[in-house]
Amino acid sequence: MAKGTVLLSMKGINKIYEMGENSLHVLHDVDFEVREGEFVSILGPSGSGKSTLMNIIGCLDVATSGTYILNGKDIGKMKDKELSKVRNKDIGFVFQQFQLLPRMTVIDNVVLPLIYARVSSRERKARAMVLLNKVGLGDKITNRPKQLSGGQQQRVAIARAMVTDPAILLADEPTGALDQATGKQIMELFKQLNKEGKTIIMITHDAKLAKQAKRIVHILDGRMYSAEEYAEIYDEEGVRWEDKPTLRERRRRRLNDD
Secondary structure, three states, rough: OOOEEEEEEEEEEEEEEEEEEEEEEEEEEEEEEEOOEEEEHHHHHHHHOHHHHHHHHOOOOOOOOEEEEOOOEEEEHOHHHHHHHHHOEEEEEOOOOOOOOOOOOOOHHHHHHHHHHOOHHHHHHHHHHHHHHOOOOOOOOOOHHHHOOOHHHHHHHHHHHHOOOOOEEEOOOOOOOHHHHHHHHHHHHHHHHHHOOOOEEEEOOHHHHHHHOOOOEEOOOOOEEEHHHHHHOOOOOOOHHHOOHHHHHHHHHHHHHH
């Protein structure tokens, strides 16, 4: 694990949805820590609880119980207005479907978080231009999203996520809407940003994509495992080793089938 300052610390996080007389326990006693400068992927299949965890990390939802400290702030004690400020200042979101506003130009999409943060117009434009040049789109500032390729749109989204200089970039399936070659380019951009010191958390169901991060944690059935813990319990397909038939059993079944 990286030796930097702890930016994110979750201890005993549970999420329970109440549905009338029934309840759905989605996250079970999740412990998770991310240090400054890490690039961590959270890997899990559909229904594993990774989207719920992402929403809690991104302060889009709150835990039922447990402690969540982000960049020195106790998230569990915050009200909606305070959480909104955290989302704007401390977290840069990168979504699978880009989430760009179609009627706004590239530069107007990028400066949007700075408008909410009440940054001056001159500084907004200056910050946006630095980042758009960094992602290779300095010549596309007056284009609208529909005039860009998928990869270019995701680069705009990354620039927007970076514009407030957040503590963490939170990327949800960032290559999911892209072809393989373009997805590779986006991952190279993430690696470069991480090399420059940016802390990144990536949520994905794709094991190959997850391996491009510096550290992998697994989530399955609402429980989190380190890569080492997961490998001791599950195979690569998420099946418990103890539930898999032994070689002798498989031979016996083949003989019975014959």
